[in-house]
Amino acid sequence: MGATQALGNFKDPAALNALLGAIKDEYNDVRWIAAQALGNFKNPAALNALLGAIKEEDSLVRMLAAQALGNFKDPAALNALLGAIKDEYNDVRWIAAQALGNFKNPAALNALLGAIKNEDSFVRSNAIEAIEQIDLGSPLCPN
16 A cells, blocks of 8 residues: 555656556555545546546545545546535535635536535535635625
């Protein structure tokens, strides 16, 4: 697992290829580290692997994939996060809300407004912070 984690610090293709294999590993903890590390690679292969990981059965893999997808300014990543903000697990939802803030995209506004009604305070808080990062052209709540 330590080797998988270290690979995320390298930007060369060999490290990326190893992580692309690790994201499909049979062991959850290897997939957790791979999902997190793939966020350091801004290329289509890493993006595609994370788009698959965000649909995984393991909620921690989904959460870490959502966090990593926040590093990509790609419409596919945005769409995946818009789905993840409705995940059955609060941890995935609050990370997805946080990651959506990185996009600063008004397309995320409706999903984030919906997340403000979530029962989990972390989801609500991150949704509010993400909304504050979006340039709406005018204040959401004028004085």
